[in-house]
Amino acid sequence: xxxxxxxxxxxxSLMTGCMILFMLLGLFYTxxxxxxxxxxxxxxxxxxxxxxxxxxxxxxxxxxxxKGSGTTLFVAAGTVAIGTLVGIFIGALTGYxxxxxxxxxxxxxxxxxxxxxxxxxxxxxxxxxxxKYNVIVALGIAFIPSFSRIVRSQFLYQxxxxxxxxxxxxxxxxxxxxxxxxxxxxxxxxxxxxxIGFNNAVLAEAGMSxxxxxxxxxxxxxxxxxxxxxxxxxxxxxxxxxxxxxxILMVLGFSLLAExxxxxxx
Amino acid sequence: MLEIKxxxxxxxxxxxxxxxxxxxNLSVEQGEIVGLVGESGSGKSMTALAVAGLLRRxxxxxxxxxxxxxxxxxxxxxxxxxxxxxSEISMIFQEPMTSLNPVRRIGWQVEEALKLHTELGKExxxxxxxxxxxxxxLQDPERVYRAYPHExxxxxxxxxxxxxxxxxxxxxxxxxxxxxxxxxxxxAQIVRLLQKINRESRVAVLFISHDLSLxxxxxxxxxxxxNGYLVEAGNTEDIFRNPGEEYTRQLIAAxxxxxxxxxxxxxx
Numbered sequence: 001x002x003x004x005x006x007x008x009x010x011x012x013s014l015m016t017g018c019m020i021l022f023m024l025l026g027l028f029y030t031x032x033x034x035x036x037x038x039x040x041x042x043x044x045x046x047x048x049x050x051x052x053x054x055x056x057x058x059x060x061x062x063x064x065x066x067k068g069s070g071t072t073l074f075v076a077a078g079t080v081a082i083g084t085l086v087g088i089f090i091g092a093l094t095g096y097x098x099x100x101x102x103x104x105x106x107x108x109x110x111x112x113x114x115x116x117x118x119x120x121x122x123x124x125x126x127x128x129x130x131x132k133y134n135v136i137v138a139l140g141i142a143f144i145p146s147f148s149r150i151v152r153s154q155f156l157y158q159x160x161x162x163x164x165x166x167x168x169x170x171x172x173x174x175x176x177x178x179x180x181x182x183x184x185x186x187x188x189x190x191x192x193x194x195x196i197g198f199n200n201a202v203l204a205e206a207g208m209s210x211x212x213x214x215x216x217x218x219x220x221x222x223x224x225x226x227x228x229x230x231x232x233x234x235x236x237x238x239x240x241x242x243x244x245x246x247x248i249l250m251v252l253g254f255s256l257l258a259e260x261x262x263x264x265x266x
Numbered sequence: 267m268l269e270i271k272x273x274x275x276x277x278x279x280x281x282x283x284x285x286x287x288x289x290x291n292l293s294v295e296q297g298e299i300v301g302l303v304g305e306s307g308s309g310k311s312m313t314a315l316a317v318a319g320l321l322r323r324x325x326x327x328x329x330x331x332x333x334x335x336x337x338x339x340x341x342x343x344x345x346x347x348x349x350x351x352x353s354e355i356s357m358i359f360q361e362p363m364t365s366l367n368p369v370r371r372i373g374w375q376v377e378e379a380l381k382l383h384t385e386l387g388k389e390x391x392x393x394x395x396x397x398x399x400x401x402x403x404l405q406d407p408e409r410v411y412r413a414y415p416h417e418x419x420x421x422x423x424x425x426x427x428x429x430x431x432x433x434x435x436x437x438x439x440x441x442x443x444x445x446x447x448x449x450x451x452x453x454a455q456i457v458r459l460l461q462k463i464n465r466e467s468r469v470a471v472l473f474i475s476h477d478l479s480l481x482x483x484x485x486x487x488x489x490x491x492x493n494g495y496l497v498e499a500g501n502t503e504d505i506f507r508n509p510g511e512e513y514t515r516q517l518i519a520a521x522x523x524x525x526x527x528x529x530x531x532x533x534x
Contacts, residue, residue: 161364162359162361162364162365163364163365163366163367163368165320165359165365166357166359166365166366166427166430167367167378168320168351169318169319169320169351169352169355169356169357170351170352170356170378170379170382170430171348171349171350171351171352171353171379171382171383172348172352172378172382173348176382181367181370184367184369184370185367185368185369187369
């Protein structure tokens with residue numbers, strides 16, 4: 001029987017690959033200085049000099065999108081890293097040990113879970129102030145509950161498997177059983193939730209920057225640019241269009257990749 | 267070497283405490299194979315798990331003593347127990363399909379006990395793992411070493427489990443119905459393999475089974491359990507020839523026999 005091609009995986013990884021290349025390019029090369037203002041080319045349209053036009057301060061949009069997608073990806077990666085690492089730790093402990101520890105930690109997680117993660121991040125931001133790194137911390141904390149839930153349920157299921165008993169019998173410590181024996185078995189589930197989490201983080205960062213509490217000017221970020229562009233939607237549509245397009249491509253690429261990975265695991 | 271004295275195991279996870287093992291006394295000497303038989307629910311697996319140190323739950327009470335070379339396993343701390351597990355006492359389970367970690371290579375899993383209990387380097391561990399893999403009569407140990415569990419058959423996996431159990435040269439191997447999930451030809455091979463390992467490395471085996479014909483083949487002594495009580499214990503041949511208890515007699519009578527000429531007798 002011929003295996004059906006996993007188009008989700010192929011297209012998803014292509015798109016994600018392109019976006020990562022785009023971001024890497026932005027780290028080393030932008031056609032103009034993304035923060036250099038030029039009054040003469042204010043809200044300039046698409047031209048050979050400015051491939052995506054210019055914004056309300058005459059800054060080159062292509063340069064800012066290149067730089068901004070890097071910022072957005074960086075924030076998303078940081079957020080997911082915090083959420084995943086802390087989530088794995090909490091999920092592993094609660095799932096593996098159960099008992100009082102599980103009850104206490106999970107009730108705290110439930111309380112956090114009751115708020116939408118963007119609202120939770122808003123609360124943290126109002127406590128610690130805006131800025132790129134604070135956004136990572138705030139969103140990271142807001143992402144912990146969902147990751148711990150996923151990891152916990154996986155550990156609850158895996159800890160009763162016979163291979164865990166045989167690892168115990170070989171004299172492995174609880175720590176070793178959790179992170180060396182069980183954790184790799186949760187990866188199929190964990191990896192697709194990481195991809196989905198990454199997506200949510202991209203959107204959350206864009207949302208927070210759009211609200212003006214995320215990445216602060218003059219730093220470029222895709223959400224920040226959208227927020228700045230909203231007064232010029234009619235006069236300079238490219239200003240909002242291109243950052244928006246990049247967000248869509250990024251999120252779509254990750255979604256397809258996540259879908260493709262979870263099918264590849266079956 | 268192993269001495270179980272007045273072992274009681276009681277569960278407290280229901281309203282009424284439930285005793286699953288009553289006042290059990292059993293001993294295993296170095297290098298011998300002792301059978302522990304009984305029907306399902308007779309407490310034989312519970313006894314095995316208690317000896318292996320896997321019954322460490324808050325909702326159960328255990329009294330009595332399990333002495334392994336003089337050390338009481340019921341009272342020693344977790345870290346002392348861990349030092350024994352895998353190096354002095356090891357166990358193989360009923361279900362070879364799930365006893366191996368699906369995402370780790372066989373070599374990694376066989377080496378696990380070596381990593382935990384010895385100071386051997388990478389190459390030495392690999393050499394020892396290959397050695398035990400060929401000791402359990404796996405063809406092409408190099409290939410098995412690199413394989414994942416799903417690439418092996420049930421019989422091969424049970425051999426791998428045995429290899430992983432004996433890799434540190436333990437003194438006691440607990441085999442909890444190791445052949446139940448396998449088909450009959452493989453069963454016989456595994457039993458022969460256990461016999462060979464017992465002979466070669468003088469490891470004592472506590473063989474738990476409900477299959478009396480296997481026990482008769484393999485064990486020098488046998489203990490019979492019913493409803494948590496030890497009904498009868500002694501030399502295997504003595505018990506099979508002159509069962510002292512009604513329950514033992516019934517168990518022996520339940521062994522299916524191949525009768526010669528049965529076909530003609532039935533065709534009437």
